[in-house]
Amino acid sequence: MASHMVAKSVLATRSACTAPPGGVGRALLRHTAGTALLQGAQYHRRQAAAAGQPSRQRRLVAVSVAAPAAAGPHASPVYGGEMNAAVEAVRLASRLCQAVQVQLQRGEKTEKDDESPVTVADYGAQALVAWSLQRSFPGQAVSLVAEEDAVELRAPEGADMLARIAALVNEALAVEHPQAAPLSPSEVADLIDSGNSAGGGSGRHWVLDPIDGTRGFVGMRQYAVCLGLLEQGEVVLGVLGCPNLPQYAISEADCDEGQAGRSFSDEAVGTMFAACKDQGSWAGPVFGGMPSQRIFCNDTLPASQVRYMESFEARHSNHDMALAIADEIGITLPSLRLDSQAKYGALSRGDASVFMRFPDPSYREKIWDHCAGVIILQEAGAVISDAAGHPLDFSKGRYFPDLHGGIVAATPSMHRAIIAAIQKIRGGSS
Ligand code: AMP
Numbered sequence: 001m002a003s004h005m006v007a008k009s010v011l012a013t014r015s016a017c018t019a020p021p022g023g024v025g026r027a028l029l030r031h032t033a034g035t036a037l038l039q040g041a042q043y044h045r046r047q048a049a050a051a052g053q054p055s056r057q058r059r060l061v062a063v064s065v066a067a068p069a070a071a072g073p074h075a076s077p078v079y080g081g082e083m084n085a086a087v088e089a090v091r092l093a094s095r096l097c098q099a100v101q102v103q104l105q106r107g108e109k110t111e112k113d114d115e116s117p118v119t120v121a122d123y124g125a126q127a128l129v130a131w132s133l134q135r136s137f138p139g140q141a142v143s144l145v146a147e148e149d150a151v152e153l154r155a156p157e158g159a160d161m162l163a164r165i166a167a168l169v170n171e172a173l174a175v176e177h178p179q180a181a182p183l184s185p186s187e188v189a190d191l192i193d194s195g196n197s198a199g200g201g202s203g204r205h206w207v208l209d210p211i212d213g214t215r216g217f218v219g220m221r222q223y224a225v226c227l228g229l230l231e232q233g234e235v236v237l238g239v240l241g242c243p244n245l246p247q248y249a250i251s252e253a254d255c256d257e258g259q260a261g262r263s264f265s266d267e268a269v270g271t272m273f274a275a276c277k278d279q280g281s282w283a284g285p286v287f288g289g290m291p292s293q294r295i296f297c298n299d300t301l302p303a304s305q306v307r308y309m310e311s312f313e314a315r316h317s318n319h320d321m322a323l324a325i326a327d328e329i330g331i332t333l334p335s336l337r338l339d340s341q342a343k344y345g346a347l348s349r350g351d352a353s354v355f356m357r358f359p360d361p362s363y364r365e366k367i368w369d370h371c372a373g374v375i376i377l378q379e380a381g382a383v384i385s386d387a388a389g390h391p392l393d394f395s396k397g398r399y400f401p402d403l404h405g406g407i408v409a410a411t412p413s414m415h416r417a418i419i420a421a422i423q424k425i426r427g428g429s430s
């Protein structure tokens with residue numbers, strides 16, 4: 001990053017919420033534009049207020065700091081174009097997801113426990129991301145590793161659902177890209193199937209979970225549209241669209257049902273996270289411009305003040321195991337239970353310090369459930385590994401190799417403590 005840094009005199013908000021591992025200097029929020037600064041200051045006042053900090057701890061200070069010439073995740077000289085494309089694709093898919101949730105909330109077309117709305121939104125979001133990426137990189141072969149395929153939709157019984165998906169896709173395109181020609185059902189099926197790449201450790205692959213946290217989506221809780229980019233097996237870029245996640249620090253209330261309803265009416269609900277290798281992690285409104293608020297994980301808290309996050313769904317992660325580990329290292333606050341990679345975004349901006357995931361041993365983890373979130377965590381200063389402390393290996397195709405029973409993401413000090421606690425509790429067997 002150093003090569004495109006220029007000295008700038010800017011106002012910055014000093015907030016304990018965003019103190020980075022590197023110390024106070026990096027804790028200063030960097031902005032080159034007054035409007036971005038104002039938004040950032042408001043954002044952090046709200047974050048601090050939500051975290052219960054007394055107002056005298058928050059003040060505006062004039063400082064001289066080095067800031068990138070065009071601050072933001074898109075400032076990368078290598079992946080700037082890809083970042084713009086990823087943000088546009090995730091935003092388009094997020095629009096479709098939110099439109100389906102509005103229908104769901106109104107009880108239109110479906111009963112609440114009917115799985116079809118989420119299925120339709122899943123497919124539709126995948127088609128839109130594929131369309132958007134292909135539009136951004138004309139003439140290039142876009143390799144996309146994505147969760148869904150159109151096999152069932154191409155069968156005669158799938159025709160009605162495919163038609164519903166095509167209608168939704170065209171509605172979203174009409175809003176965001178009115179000049180685009182409507183897509184036929186068979187074009188939509190082809191777009192969905194373009195996500196069948198095997199991925200791997202060579203070349204460039206986009207990695208998509210069109211709706212991570214489908215149970216949260218149906219339950220009107222949290223979900224995320226997750227798009228990452230692999231280069232030679234390494235995650236170099238990630239974008240998370242979290243339409244139901246507040247832009248300020250979350251509490252237990254934000255994990256419950258009802259978040260979807262708030263996101264339709266409260267303009268401070270709906271967050272996008274974006275990170276690019278060596279460019280830091282950034283947050284902003286999911287339906288705004290490029291995320292412009294630099295974020296950092298918070299490694300300043302003693303264990304007694306640390307929050308940990310885990311899956312909302314007990315069937316996805318062993319809550320008892322996480323509690324035992326929390327006890328072992330002196331965490332006393334209850335967990336925040338949240339669906340999807342929204343957890344990775346929340347950790348990256350300091351809402352919590354720890355994320356633990358311990359699925360059933362028979363469960364095979366897929367790369368799209370972690371790809372985008374991993375780089376957002378890393379660029380915010382957090383550490384993510386499997387349960388034995390090894391880095392996640394994205395170079396082996398659509399599934400991860402053995403993860404030794406789980407995934408841990410945390411601030412550096414908490415990560416060390418948790419891996420040691422896991423080894424102790426498991427008798428050093430991992
Ligand atoms: P979370 O919301 O963090 O619990 O994670 C959501 C993701 O968990 C989904 O996108 C699924 O890919 C994944 N998942 C589905 N079934 C299971 C399972 N039985 N155990 C663990 N993870 C699962």
Ligand code: MG
Binds near residue numbers: 211213
């Ligand atoms: Mg998923």
